[in-house]
Amino acid sequence: MPDGALGFAQGLIERVRAYDPRADLPLIFRALDFAAAAHAGQTRDNGDPYITHPVEVATILTDFRVDTSSIVTALLHDVVEDTGTTLADVERGFGRDVARLVDGVTKLNRLELTSERSKQAENFRKLVLAMSEDIRVLLVKLADRLHNMRTLRFVRDENRRRRIAAETLEIYAPLAERIGMDQIKTELETLAFRELQPDAYASIMNRIAFLRGEGADLIERVTEELRKLMTEAGIAAEVTGREKSPYSIWLKMHRRNVAFEQLSDIMAFRVIVGSIDECYRALGIVHSAYRVVPGRFKDYISTPKPNGYRSLHTGVMLPEGQKIEVQIRTREMHEIAEYGVAAHWHYKDKGSIPAPDPHQYRWLRSLLEILEQASGPEEFLEHTKLEMFRDQVFCFTPKGDLITLPRGATPVDFAYAVHSEVGDTCVGAKINGRIMPLRTELANGDQVEIITARGHTPNPEWERFVVTGKARARIRRFVHAQAKARSIEQGRAMLVKAFRQEGVEGGEKVLEGVLKTLKQASLEDLYAAVGSGAIGPREVVFAAYPELRPRPRPTPLLPAMSPRSARPQPSGREEEARRAVPIAGLVSGMAVHYAGCCHPLPGDRIVGIITTGKGVTIHTADCPTLESFAATPERFIDVSWDTDTLAEAKHTGRLAVVTANQPGALSTLTTVIAKREGNISNLKIVGRSPEFFEMLVDLEVRDLSHLGDIIAALRASPHIRSVERARA
Structure with a gap:
């Protein structure tokens, strides 16, 4: 083992020994030697020996006091991917448990996938499957990504840096949040934000530094005030203060549509007390001492977040007009907030925190259900991003069961969250006892009752307003199945007609004989291909009876002249512009214009207004101009964005x-x-x-x-x- 790596390894061993005297240190030493030999001669982008990376990944995990198998997996996590080592070698040396974990973390870089996005999607699909079996796979993967982000500046290729940062922000930071690992989530977000938005990052950091300079002692003063208030009330409390991360500030500016100066919770204070009863007592004390900011109180103790996070959040106003956030929780709640699922290993000797069971996480079950419904890895990646990367609302069933949904969710999303069959057979919904449209956005505290009908099927229009990945995947699967069934029926009829016209036999035995020639896996696939237009029916006939194929005509000596009455063909630019109109729901060839009053963009909800002689004008659904057409509802047309062409327009x-x-x-x-x-x-x-x-x-x-x-x-x-x- 290189001397530098040995120094790192000694530090790792000491950290493991400090929190787990019973750890299998000989096994860790063997893993270090094995990884060092496998990665011999390899270097990182910064020139360090490669072995320093797995050692650093394992060191990150020691902060969460994980078990020996997780440490060994961290040391070996790249040997299968980046060296000639096989999983069989790992299993022989370190057992089936470690080999299974290493396999879960290993990327599928040896598969021949069609694109970088497909590769990313397939890797993520495998990660979800692996972590559904053992959540330690995700812990190692997050530590691996964190160290890669810490050293991202050494990667010379700017496009590669941005791709890694974007993947971190879209996938790994939300995953860290979902299992409650706030420390890792915050650092991943900050490092990715700094790479993707360097100007915005610098601007926010400069403004934070300016505020820090204006009120240099503010955090210390408020911390002391809160500590004094708790002491006077007889509550033993630990009080700390901090500034919010630059990325969380950026997100709030983006989502709330406000400037930096309008944010009310750039500074947050944490009050840690001894019991749940003291949490609510401390809340009353804070509210008595400071003016409350309306709408800023959240009780995550009575309604915990899906990742197990529990705390009281409130916003208050300081005497000088500064708004702050105060979080109040018990020590156990704090450990779960900081360490998430890893709190089990952090406190395994105390017995106060149960062993992590990945199946207790509703979101993970949802990802697995999406995996079953999605037609491919890229669609799965799209839907899981929808599932993870949103704010949340908390709603209740009529029996009082809590359902957590993304912000903007509708009763259809709620129905699919309850059960896939409930979503499929949904025909209506009552929100707080009143029948409401299925596209109604749900709010915190809503009680939702889903009305179902046996035999009902999903409405394809639902896909336009649902926001959860599970609902969208299920609806899309139904739509695809419905479309394929229509294509099969139509294709079968077209083939019967084509064979009859040629006067030859066209039974199933004949068709089965041409499947290989036409590159179709089954008769149903052949019928669907013909029905969708991918294969012409006469092409199938000629594949079955080659002698019927017409002979090619000889090429004429002189080119045929175009008739004078032929219409002029559109120029290349005109044709490209016509194809680029990304609107679905229109009659083919209909002219389309975008309204200058509201400037609709993909992502807006839109409607079309028919104007005689001019075609259709597209407006946003909330455009004030639409009021002038209220008296002529027949001019409205239901349209939506065609997602297949958006990337080009x-x-x-x-x-x-x-x-x-x-x-x-x-x-x-x-x-x-x-x-x-x-x-x-x-x-x-x-x-x-x-x-x-x-x-x-x-x-x-x-x-x-x-x-x-x-x-x-x-x-x-x-x-x-x-x-x-x-x-x-």
Whole structure:
């Protein structure tokens, strides 16, 4: 083993021995020697011997006091992927348990997958399957990703750095949150945010530093005040204060549509007490001492988060007008909040925290159900991102059972969360005793009763408004099955007709003989291919009876002349523009225009207005102009975005921006937009004063999310006073 790695290894051994005197240290030493030999000659991007990486991954896990098998897995997690070592070698040397864990962590880099995204999706699919069997797979994977993110700056390829950071933000940080590992989640988010949005990260850090300078003793003073209040009430409490992470601040600016200065909880204080009763007593003390910020109280003790997180959160106003957040919890709640599922190993000698059972996590069961419904790994990845990466609302069944859903969820999402069959047979819903539309967004505390009907099937229109991955996967599977059934029926009829026209036999035995030639796995697949137009019915006839295939005609000596009355063909640019209109639900060839009053973008809910001689004009569903068409409802047409063509199209979004009237303001505006891949197509100054410029900016963007990213980035800039999406 290299000397440097030996030094790291000695530190690792000491850390393991410190929290677990009964650990199998000889097994860990053998794993160190095995990994060092396997990775001999390999180096990291920073030039260090490769063995330093698995040692660091194992060291990260010691903070969570994991068992010996997890430490050994961390040391061996790359030997199968990056060396000639096989899983059989690992099992012979370290047993079946470690081999199974190593297999769960190993990427599928040896599979021949069609794209980088397919590779990522297949890796994630395997990870979900593995962690459903043993959650330790996820612990090792998160530690591996954390060390890779800590050393990301040494990766020279910028595109690779951004891909790793984006994957971290979209998949691994939400997974860390789901199992309650707040420390890892926060660090992963911060490191990824710094790579993906360096300007926004620097701007937020500068503003935090400015606030810190203005009130250098604020955290210390408030901490002491809270500690004194608890002591006077006879409550023994541990009080700490901290600043929120830059990424959480960025998200709140983005989601709440507010500027940095409007955020109320940049600073948070934690009060740790001895019992649940003292939690509520401490809450009353805080509310008595400070003014409460309305709408900022959350009771996660009575309704814990899906990852087991429990705490009281409240927002209060300090005398000088500063808003802060106060979190109140017991010591056990704090350990679960900090260590999540790893709290079992952290406190295994105390016996106060039960062993982790992955099946207790509703979200993990949901991922497994999505895995069963999804047609492929990429669709699975899409739906699981929807499942993980959202805020939550807490709703109740009529019996009082708690159902946790993403923000924006509807009764259909609720029905599928209860059970897949309940979702499939859903025909209506009562929210708090009143029958409401199925597209109604649910709010915290709603009691939801699902009305079902035997024999009912999912409505394909539901896919337009559901937000959970499970609901979308189930509906999409039904739609695909329904479409395939129609194609099979149509294809069978088309083949019967084609064979009859040629006057030859076209039974199943004949068709089975051409399956291999036409590259179809079964008769049903052949019928579906014909019904969908992928294979022509005459092509099947000629495959079965090659002698019927017409002979090719000789090439004429002179090209045929086009008739004079032929219409001029559209230019390449016109044809491309016509194909790029990503609207579903229209009659083929119908002209489409986007309304200039609301500038709809993919991601907006939209409606179409039919105008004689002009085709259809697309408006956002909340466009005020629609009120003028209320008297002619027959002009409305139900449309949606065609997701198959969105990636190619560019759309115009309009922003109302107020900037400081000072040098560099306009340059900052254009630079921020350009760095986020937006393109300014028009800029109009509509107002000017000694202090401010008011302007309308038209941007070419991909969709609503892209525009939202640009808005959030502009709000983080000190030169921008305000920025909103313009509706005119």
